[in-house]
Amino acid sequence: METGPATALAGIDSRSFRVWLQTTEERKNIEEGRAYYNDPSPVPPPEKHTPSSLLQCHRKLVYRKENAPAESEMAHGILWVGSRFEEDVVLPYLRDTVADDGLFVTNSLYVDFELKSESGDLTVKGSTDPVVVDADGTPVLPTEVKTKSSLEYLDEPNEHHKAQLHAYMVGLSEKYDVNVKRGCLIYGGRDAFDLKVFDVEFDEAFWQSTVVEWASDHTAYRLDSELPPADSRFAWECDFCDYRERCGKGEIKCQDSASHGLLPEFEEYPRQPLLEYLDAHDAKLTPTLAQRYPNLCEKYEVYDWSCNQCGTRIEWESSHLSGDGDRLCPTCADDDRLVVLSDPDLKEQTANGAR
Ligand code: SF4
DSSP: OOOSHHHHHHTOSHHHHHHHHHHHHHHHHHHTTOGGGGSOOOOOOTTEEOGGGTTSOHHHHHHHHTTOOOSSOOOHHHHHHHHHIIIIIIHHHHHHHHHTTTOEEESOOEEEEEEEETTEEEEEEEEOSOEEEOTTOOEEEEEEEEEESOOTTOOSOOHHHHHHHHHHHHHHHHHHTSOOOEEEEEEEETTTOOEEEEEEEOOHHIIIIIIIHHHHHHHHHHHTTOOOOSOOSSHHHHHTOTTHHHHTOSSSSOOSOOSSSOOTTOOOOOHHHHHHHHHHHTOOBOHHHHHHOGGGGGTSOBOOEEOTTTOOEEOTTOTTOOSGGGOBOHHHHHTTOOOBOBOOOHHHHHHTTOO
């Protein structure tokens, strides 16, 4: 077999990189005893919260928890940089810094505690970032580590990061029967590779009136199966939201959509989130997406094109429909009406099994 630069180059491209990355992650999950990470995420109970989701947009979280199809790829690069920064830079830095005081640093501790709220008993479960501990392993100072593109204009910690750190303080205090009243938020700048550190004191009023109340409201939305308002607490959330179109803040004509179903005529779903959605809901492709990803049709079923005037259904790859220009409803055409066939709407998809 002939080998050389051309042979090597033929295999190096973005598609093979994505496949390699995905396969590597799945294999790692299996090898580390977490094969279930490769399955679709189960919908968490309404009472359950995680420290990292506190204070985020209620609607966005409902979409995410109910496995609505994401409209953009996961920010793997940012997550990877964040975790490398924490493990390779901050953790050794903290260890060296506190060693002279007879203190140690653990990678992470698990918190799992209950909260009383107006919506009933809630639980908060999750893993902390590095925690400074004493020689007995008792927590002394929890940290939360984040990276940002730049720290130039960062003058105070973000409120939701403060909430996350408060959850660690409450959870660790309860678990170890101590009084953890201070934490530290560490931001790393990806441009200049520098740090900004904020000393955060536990604030009971903030915890009760802002964080616990938020968690109570969120649980209430989920218990009532109510779509929360399109009203994010932080303006930046909408700019980076994976559900902008579904929510009604994007480009297409769509508003307040429920969590289930693929947006009609929307062809921008990236492949991986689309696969996750299809597997999580045992769902079908819309004809629009079948045209975009024809090789997925071997594994997943496809809805028919649908006429929203007369209800006619036409198989998505019918030989009569060769392109957009020809995608007219034949029944309406017989009555001299030109109606373009479309994807089934969300209601129809839900009625047809897209749970
Ligand atoms: S677009 Fe904004 S308001 Fe809508 S779900 Fe996303 S974050 Fe929330």
